[in-house]
Amino acid sequence: MTSTNRGTSLSTTLGTSLLLTLGLSLVATGCDQKGGVFEEPEPELLVDRTTPRVANLNPSDLMTDQQKKALASGPGEIQYTAPFDGEPVVTKKDPDGLIIEDFVVGKGSAAEGDKILKIHYQGYLTNGFMFDDSHPRGKALDVKLNQPNMIPGFSRGVVGLKKGGRRRIEIPGALAYGSTGRGPIPPDATLVFLIDVEDVIDPPPPPKGPEAFAGAPLSTEQADGGVTIEIHGKGAGARVAKTGDVVGVHYTGTLQDGTQFDSSLTRGQPINFPLGSGRVIKGWDVGVAGMKVGELRKLQIPADMAYGKNARGKIPANADLVFTIELMSISDAPKAPARPKRPQRPQPKRPQPKRPQPKR
Numbered sequence: 001m002t003s004t005n006r007g008t009s010l011s012t013t014l015g016t017s018l019l020l021t022l023g024l025s026l027v028a029t030g031c032d033q034k035g036g037v038f039e040e041p042e043p044e045l046l047v048d049r050t051t052p053r054v055a056n057l058n059p060s061d062l063m064t065d066q067q068k069k070a071l072a073s074g075p076g077e078i079q080y081t082a083p084f085d086g087e088p089v090v091t092k093k094d095p096d097g098l099i100i101e102d103f104v105v106g107k108g109s110a111a112e113g114d115k116i117l118k119i120h121y122q123g124y125l126t127n128g129f130m131f132d133d134s135h136p137r138g139k140a141l142d143v144k145l146n147q148p149n150m151i152p153g154f155s156r157g158v159v160g161l162k163k164g165g166r167r168r169i170e171i172p173g174a175l176a177y178g179s180t181g182r183g184p185i186p187p188d189a190t191l192v193f194l195i196d197v198e199d200v201i202d203p204p205p206p207p208k209g210p211e212a213f214a215g216a217p218l219s220t221e222q223a224d225g226g227v228t229i230e231i232h233g234k235g236a237g238a239r240v241a242k243t244g245d246v247v248g249v250h251y252t253g254t255l256q257d258g259t260q261f262d263s264s265l266t267r268g269q270p271i272n273f274p275l276g277s278g279r280v281i282k283g284w285d286v287g288v289a290g291m292k293v294g295e296l297r298k299l300q301i302p303a304d305m306a307y308g309k310n311a312r313g314k315i316p317a318n319a320d321l322v323f324t325i326e327l328m329s330i331s332d333a334p335k336a337p338a339r340p341k342r343p344q345r346p347q348p349k350r351p352q353p354k355r356p357q358p359k360r
Helices: 065-073 152-157 282-288
Strands: 090-093 099-104 116-125 130-133 141-144 166-171 191-201 219-222 228-233 246-255 260-263 271-274 296-301 321-331
Touching: 152 166, 152 191, 282 296, 282 321
Parallel strands: none
Antiparallel strands: 090 099, 099 166, 116 130, 116 141, 116 191, 166 191, 219 228, 228 296, 246 260, 246 271, 246 321, 296 321
């Protein structure tokens, strides 16, 4: 592999207008074992609204210590490796400074409309400081093209990508985090993303509402821990959810008297969690196992398989809970990042004793 400097420069000039901070966050929420929310790691991809900064100061006065360190610690340039060290096959430069370069075009349907991209990426400042990398997390990031609040440059830059495609996006500060920056990203900094596309997929069908659970169940069974499983709709496909899989579900949770305390339907986004790992209440790990995509289940969960003696918000202590659940997806668990090999310490050479030579 070789490395090449593509000749970009880092701009930290503060504009004269007041801009809201543009930041990136992606959090999946849902019921967890402790009664709060199940949170996934936050990749750097969505907008966060915070207090505007005053614009008539020296740019360095507005930088955090973290941002100053990012400016000082970069190697001076991005060290590109193949294929990004070569010449792009397609280049697009917009009047507002957005640059899109395709080094591998990819195959199949292009990302457009409501398609979902599964990508790995690295994010750099133009001085070579890497502020984010999806690879160590071991799981491709799902990016919805129509997702609100995504930073404008990234949202525009991923349109048209295909499976197997590899793209470089250079985003000027005005289309990224603006005059406030975020985390280690300084104000008005130009960002560079290197993107590898794992897949381009269609969005899942919309979830079914409460009416899908109104009638009598197709079947009922008793599971471990006293959990009652009512099946209200069959799923499709051969794969069933098992321990170790990452499952995506839509759900609504109620008390026995029908009082609703939580629902993913109001948020419009399913939650994802690793099945059987204790990241959710025990009744979920038991009740979701064996489901197929599209299957509908109603779970009657006794208190000791939920939150037990602990009250949680609208959930009183010792409360039996009812959940209606639709399985939206099953995927493999992310692979653990490879551990770097420890360098081998050189072994000192032992001096070899000289053998006496016979006299001739």
